[in-house]
Amino acid sequence: MQSLKLDGNAAAGLLREVFAVEITTATGTCDGCSSVSAAGAFVAYTQAPGVVLRCPRCDAVLMKVVTDGERFWLDLRGLRSLQL
């Protein structure tokens, strides 16, 4: 069985379409378990209708990114903060 789990780094290109700064070196705090990790160390699921980044400790959803090629939708509800 193929594994669908990747690192936050795998979403770096998509995130650079949205943000004008490098996000994978930013550190995010999980709103669920309070753990702090670099976005590059988030767990990434990219084989989905959008990209889902999850907490490496508790698997909670930290970010959802959807694009239709022109618009982008970002759901950051799982991130308490993102330090750039």
Place this chain on the structure above:
Amino acid sequence: MARAAVLGRLTWQVAEALEVVPETPRVKTILLDVPGWPGHLPGQHVDLRLTAEDGYQAQRSYSIASAPGTDVLELTVERIDDGEVSPYLTDELRPGDRFEIRGPVGGYFVWEPSRGGPLLLVAGGSGVVPLMAMLRHLDGAGEDVPATLLFSSRGWEDVIYRDELERLDGGSARVVHTLTRSQPDGWTGYSRRVDPEMLAEVGPATDERPHVYVCGPTPFVETVASALVELGHEPSQIRTERFGPTGG
């Protein structure tokens, strides 16, 4: 960690193939001319996009193999038999052909001299590519940073960059191979999957607090990362890059 640099949003650029070089029966390196390439750090990747005549597009990520500062951008691509992009790149692409890339992307799985050492690089198969960019950078820049590559391949003929790694071994880096499926006659090296015992023997020891970079297929990365933590390496010292099903 460096302050977040404002980079501007990422755009697609045209890349032209200069040469396609076989590395192993399944792996080729593509030398690219990318006018206006902004430069990169060792460990970064590019997104690559192919467009068919009917407008159909397919996009994948590939690690950059070349060291920073070189004129020619090198990507090393493993052929995934049922893939869509890699068979085109390894079988069809000819010098002069063009496609689009954007990058470099990814600032996390990156080693810069300011991070220091020692370095432990653990590669499974084509996971060696971003680690090779680090080794080439170390070698070319004459950095005095102890670096060890533990490289797991199926067989001796499957070892990517084999001759170059032989040259680097004992010089700017130490290279340890393990061959998991077949070994040449007289092979005295490791012949099993990477495990905690092998990682402990290869070193560096945990009290040297090496920066560890692990790259390969997802199961390989998970196994190695768990083994490293089991040995006592701090999770914050371990950076991973998994190759997923989009690798085709």
Place this chain on the structure above:
Amino acid sequence: MGRELTPIVSRGFRGRRRDEGPPDRVPPGQYVTDDFPVLSAGPTPHVPLDEWDFALVGELDEARRWSWEEFRALPTEEVTVDIHCVTKWSKLDTVWEGVLVDAILDGVQTEAEYAVAFCDGGYTANLPLEDLTGGKAWVAYAYDGEPLDPEHGGPVRLLVPHLYFWKSAKWVRGLQLTTVDEPGFWESNGYHLYGDPWREQRYWGD
């Protein structure tokens, strides 16, 4: 963004052969695949069947719950349907076994006009109740004659083939009946609230 450049054609690149299929069965923008691609927004949950139940909650007289044995004692049927994923693949003549959602809602008194399918792992998808009733939707436990594989949503997934397949929630554990249409996991972040493949309702505003 990132579209300053007209894409250049890569000589000799055709991509995987794309079969548009019969237009009366394959919605616009879709191609037919023989594979069954696995999409996943998170880790695959593994809940033992003796801890598993299916729940009907929300706007109804009394919440209902079925253990695995009780669920499997409900009347079942085998259906052959076409499925359409918003990532543009369609798969024709897929064979499922499941319990009609009508059987689960049988006898329920409710003011609700909508439902949210909720799942192990936290995934949700919203649907109008009328799209779940009238023989159009199932809770499926088998695919192609075999118990539903965990990577495809086993032990059970929702099966609503007339909507994009993200509505057919994997690892579904119940339905919450609601009076307002509550956007689910993808619908709250860009994907269409309803998701009719024949009208290409992929994203907000489509």
